[in-house]
Amino acid sequence: MNERILIIEDDQDIAFIEKDYLEMSGYTVVIASDGLAGLNEALSGTYQLVLLDVMLPGMDGFEVCRRLRDKVDIPIMIVTAKREDIDKIRGLGFGADDYVEKPFSPSVLVARVKSQLAQYQRLKGSSLRKKSRITLGNISLDPDTHRVFVGNKExxxxNKEFQVLEFLMVNADMVFSKETIYDKIWGMDSLGNTATVPVHINRLREAIEKDPNKPCHLLTIWGVGYKFKP
Incomplete structure (x- = not known):
């Protein structure tokens, strides 16, 4: 196992507990103690996953997550003492893949890290298999090159938003519950939360819809789920 993990955490006691347990599981771990340093390290190094605290000096974890997600496509896990659902949803909205609440069991943390890395590798592996380009209306998706075009604009x-869009486009006009989408994309062995799905749907709407507040393609079927309308 040669995965490298970056921990961005200003509480050194927590950071070293995370580091010790992850290193015992075979990972290489680097610690950054403030938001800006962590952002720069994540962008300059080669990491397979980032563990990101929310309350950080210099730059909070939400802003770090937003800036990272614009540049890198690796799992980002929010580690937070905040228990309000709005904070979890906010983190997911900025592109985080999962969250862990403090206090946490180190063994649970390691299990969730392994789950995120395994899921990421499965998604990367599936993208290597030859697939046909999907074009529905003015939206075109190429699974092999991982590219999406709306009209002529890329x-x-x-990764996960791409997978959600691909799943819904392949099954256009079919309605899927958020639980079904979660199982298909994140996997039944994932330890996350189905609240992830509507957050990613909203982010997709911002990317592909002319008016995200009045979507023409990614439709909500109230009380049932979501579908892609060509």
Missing amino acids: KVLP
Whole structure:
């Protein structure tokens, strides 16, 4: 195992507990103690996952997450003491893939890290298999090159948002519950939360819809789920 993990955490006691348990599981771990340093390290190094605290000096974890997601496509896990759902949804809205609440069991943290890395590798592996380009209306998606175009304009999507869009486009006009979408994209062995799905749908709408508040393609079927309308 040669995965490298970056921990961005200003509480050194917590950071070293995370580091010790992850290193015992075979990972290489680097610690950054403030938001700006962590952002720069994440952008300059080669990491397979980032563990990101929310309350950081210099730049908070939400802003770090937003800036990272614009540049890198790796799992980002928010580690937070905040328990309000709005904070979890905010983190997911900025592109985080999962969250862990403090206090946490180190063994649970390691399990969730392994789950995120395994899921990411499965998604990367599936993208290597030859697939046909999908074009529906003015939206075109190429699974092999991981590119999406709305008209002639390319839209850069994080891996999971790409996978959600691909799943819905392949199954156009079919309605899927958020639980079904979650199982298909994140996997039944994932330890996250189905609240992730509507957050990613909203981010997709911002990327591909002319008016995200009045979507023409990514439709909500109230009480049922979501579908892609060509």
